[in-house]
Amino acid sequence: MANIAFKKGLLANLPSTYTEGTIYVTTDERAMYLDVDNSTRIRLGDFQEFANLSALQSNTNPSTTALYYITDLNVLAKWNGSAYVQINLDTGATSVEVVGSGNAVTDASYDAASRKLTLTMGATYTTADDVDSAITTAVGNLGDKEPDVPYANVKEYVDEKIADVVAGSIEGLGNLASKDEVAESDLEATLAAKINGKADVGTDDDEATADTVKGAKKYAEAEADAAEAAAKAYADGLVGALDVADSAVATQLVSAVSE
Incomplete structure (x- = not known):
């Protein structure tokens, strides 16, 4: 049985040559290495943690049997003898693209290779602004309830004008007060004749x-x-x-x- 020797020091000072039966304790990473023979060295536990990718790449003595964890990326990697290889594949979209000319999404697709999510705006629906614009066009300008204070809505306008009529004043009706006839298409012919004074x-x-x-x-x-x-x-x-x-x-x- 070979003799066992214990040595300690920084990881960077770990000898590049192997001495069978030697155990190294790296004080900076708090790890243990064993030279199994004069050509093989293993890291006991084979798990190392690094704060970021830069710290991992600064590791001067990578081991092909170790598992490396990069904290800020939440990534696991192994040394393949020449480079670190990520072993837990990335998942989830890294970019989103919106195509189409509508305002509603009708289709969504995901490209696993590019990890891009594509949303297709394939339909156009009426919005609240569209409705407001249509009402404004149909109703027209209601004017102001008071100087520089517009009516909140059509209901408020109509309610006030009805109140004016009930109170005996039609002056507040504005353009409505000048109407002297009603369209016959809106009423029965006989009623229209009576209202309009027309024969x-x-x-x-x-x-x-x-x-x-x-x-x-x-x-x-x-x-x-x-x-x-x-x-x-x-x-x-x-x-x-x-x-x-x-x-x-x-x-x-x-x-x-x-x-």
């Missing part, structure tokens, strides 16, 4: 009995013609009653009157 003009073919302007005109003309004919007939009758035979009468300049 159906009609056509030249309307009879005198038609409830239109043209019909009323024909009715008035017919009544006027009838009245004229009746008046003429009445006058003719009165004049006819005056006819008498004309003969001389003593002491009279005019003896009779005739038509």
